[in-house]
Amino acid sequence: xxxxxxxxxxxxxxxxxxxxxxxxxxxxxxxxxxxxxxxxxxxxxxxxxxxxxxxxxxxxxxxxxxxxxxxxxxxxxxxxxxxxxxxxxxxxxxxxxxxxxxxxxxxxxxxxxxxxxxxxxxxxxxxxxxxxxxxxxxxxxxxxxxxxxxxxxxxxxxxxxxxxxxxxxxxxxxxxxxxxxxxxxxxxxxxxxxxxxxxxxxxxxxxxxxxxxxxxxxxxxxxxxxxxxxxxxxxxxxxxxxxx
Amino acid sequence: xxxxxxxxxxxxxxxxxxxxxxxxxxxxxxxxxxxxxxxxxxxxxxxxxxxxxxxxxxxxxxxxxxxxxxxxxxxxxxxxxxxxxxxxxxxxxxxxxxxxxxxxxxxxxxxxxxxxxxxxxxxxxxxxxxxxxxxxxxxxxxxxxxxxxxxxxxxxxxxxxxxxxxxxxxxxxxxxxxxxx
Numbered sequence: 001x002x003x004x005x006x007x008x009x010x011x012x013x014x015x016x017x018x019x020x021x022x023x024x025x026x027x028x029x030x031x032x033x034x035x036x037x038x039x040x041x042x043x044x045x046x047x048x049x050x051x052x053x054x055x056x057x058x059x060x061x062x063x064x065x066x067x068x069x070x071x072x073x074x075x076x077x078x079x080x081x082x083x084x085x086x087x088x089x090x091x092x093x094x095x096x097x098x099x100x101x102x103x104x105x106x107x108x109x110x111x112x113x114x115x116x117x118x119x120x121x122x123x124x125x126x127x128x129x130x131x132x133x134x135x136x137x138x139x140x141x142x143x144x145x146x147x148x149x150x151x152x153x154x155x156x157x158x159x160x161x162x163x164x165x166x167x168x169x170x171x172x173x174x175x176x177x178x179x180x181x182x183x184x185x186x187x188x189x190x191x192x193x194x195x196x197x198x199x200x201x202x203x204x205x206x207x208x209x210x211x212x213x214x215x216x217x218x219x220x221x222x223x224x225x226x227x228x229x230x231x232x233x234x235x236x237x238x239x240x241x242x243x244x
Numbered sequence: 245x246x247x248x249x250x251x252x253x254x255x256x257x258x259x260x261x262x263x264x265x266x267x268x269x270x271x272x273x274x275x276x277x278x279x280x281x282x283x284x285x286x287x288x289x290x291x292x293x294x295x296x297x298x299x300x301x302x303x304x305x306x307x308x309x310x311x312x313x314x315x316x317x318x319x320x321x322x323x324x325x326x327x328x329x330x331x332x333x334x335x336x337x338x339x340x341x342x343x344x345x346x347x348x349x350x351x352x353x354x355x356x357x358x359x360x361x362x363x364x365x366x367x368x369x370x371x372x373x374x375x376x377x378x379x380x381x382x383x384x385x386x387x388x389x390x391x392x393x394x395x396x397x398x399x400x401x402x403x404x405x406x407x408x409x410x411x412x413x414x415x416x417x418x419x420x421x422x423x424x425x
Contacts, residue, residue: 011407015381017388042414046363050382053360054367057270059262063280067262067287068255074288146288 001025003033010039014047073139074146113208119172120190120211120226123179129188130166130181140167144178150195150221152178155240162189162237172224182237189227189237196222203238205231214238254294258287261303264384265310271379272314272372282317286310304390311376311394318372359417366416374409381406 006029012018013026030036123129132143141154147169156164165181170192177194201217212234215224223241227234258265265286269279286309367375373395380386380394391406392399 008407011410012388012403015388015406017403043410046410046413046417047382049359049363050378054364054383055360057267057279059266060276063266063283064259064262066280067258067284070284071254071287071291072251074291146292 001029003029003036006030006033006036007039010036011043014040014043070142071146074143113206113211113213115173116192116213116215116224116226117208117211119170119179119192123168123170123181123190124188129168131168133166135164135166137164140164140180143167148176148178150178152180152193152221153219154180157182157237157240160236160240162240184227184229184233184237187227187229189225189229189234191237191241192224192226194222195220203242205235216242218242254291257294257302258290258306261306264303265306267383268307268376268379269310269314271367272311272376273317278317282310282313285316286313289313301390301393303384304386304393307380307384307386308394308396315372362417363413366413369416370409370412374405374412377402377405378409378413 006026009018009022009026010030013023018026030040132140134140134143135156135158137154137156141152144152144154144167152167154164154167158164162182162184165183165188167181168179170177170179172192172194175194177192180191180193182189182191196217198217200219201215201222203214203216205212205214207213211226211228212231213224213226214234215222216238217223225234225238225241227237265283266279269282269286270276273279273282286306289309290306367378370378376395377391380391381388386394388399388402388406391402395402397405
């Protein structure tokens with residue numbers, strides 16, 4: 001083994017990364033070579049200095065709790081305080097009515113809105129509406145952050161008459177999307193948000209089985225809003241969502 | 245989806261490696277606040293993928309997430325930061341944390357301080373790709389294979405980066421000693 005070959009292997013040797021054959025060769029060379037002894041000593045001195053004297057940044061007290069709290073918020077997002085109970089009961093009652101309407105409706109094949117309306121109806125079945133129940137956008141947004149790879153703009157429009165009810169994950173057209181749920185008096189509005197590769201798309205609205213579907217794309221996200229509220233009111237929320 | 249993830253199991257895994265994760269984050273970011281942001285993001289990503297991966301080496305897996313989050317933060321800062329830096333030169337950071345030292349004779353203590361400071365400065369001056377490899381090897385004691393996993397590069401690249409990191413650190417410490425001598 002030449003000195004150049006050995007020199008290159010001193011690091012891996014000291015790191016215990018050589019097989020036995022090479023290890024023996026390197027050791028044999030170092031025993032006879034002053035330059036390689038110096039190389040070895042310097043690497044060991046650097047290691048010792050690093051291990052013993054570099055500042056060791058230990059986690060500050062409370063960090064562990066803070067981190068796990070964030071994970072738990074993302075993991076177990078079904079806060080059910082008592083005061084929410086009434087609202088949930090009302091939602092479930094509304095949902096039951098819609099579910100009956102849904103089963104009696106006739107699926108029209110070839111309707112591009114059919115899938116999204118199905119997703120809307122599915123969400124209204126008991127227990128399906130929201131995975132995270134909150135009117136607080138600062139609760140809903142981080143909940144999504146733990147679950148999907150794209151950012152979802154979450155805003156509450158309670159002041160404008162469209163309170164944020166919560167959010168959930170859903171599948172539409174075989175793709176995972178975020179669903180935001182807004183309330184409008186006793187009605188519900190689903191806004192499905194998913195990533196889209198295309199450029200911005202202008203607003204298009206259609207109607208399917210009595211539900212209004214509005215879709216558009218902006219900022220790399222595709223939005224599809226479904227509801228049975230009056231078209232003028234649906235457009236009002238569309239306008240709020242589209243405003244940057 | 246992480247629906248079936250056992251939270252206690254997940255927390256136990258991460259708790260074991262929190263110290264290494266924090267240390268790496270602290271060395272790859274500028275401030276404690278950045279390090280904590282990075283850790284929170286890494287923990288969330290970890291939770292999201294815990295079920296799917298069931299990592300062979302949880303430590304390497306978590307450190308990889310932490311490392312990637314640090315790089316993401318750097319990229320984000322670069323995008324946002326250029327304009328901000330032009331507006332106003334930032335004041336230099338306060339001195340880095342004083343090293344915890346046991347009582348010993350003053351000359352020896354000074355020598356150690358000088359060594360440690362020189363190494364710390366040299367390490368901060370290294371490109372992040374070299375710094376992380378050196379820290380993962382010498383401080384965390386990871387094998388080359390694990391470092392390759394964390395950094396997402398082949399083992400040969402780990403070897404050459406580590407070798408260059410060591411050479412550069414030694415060179416800058418020697419240069420520093422000459423300056424002060």
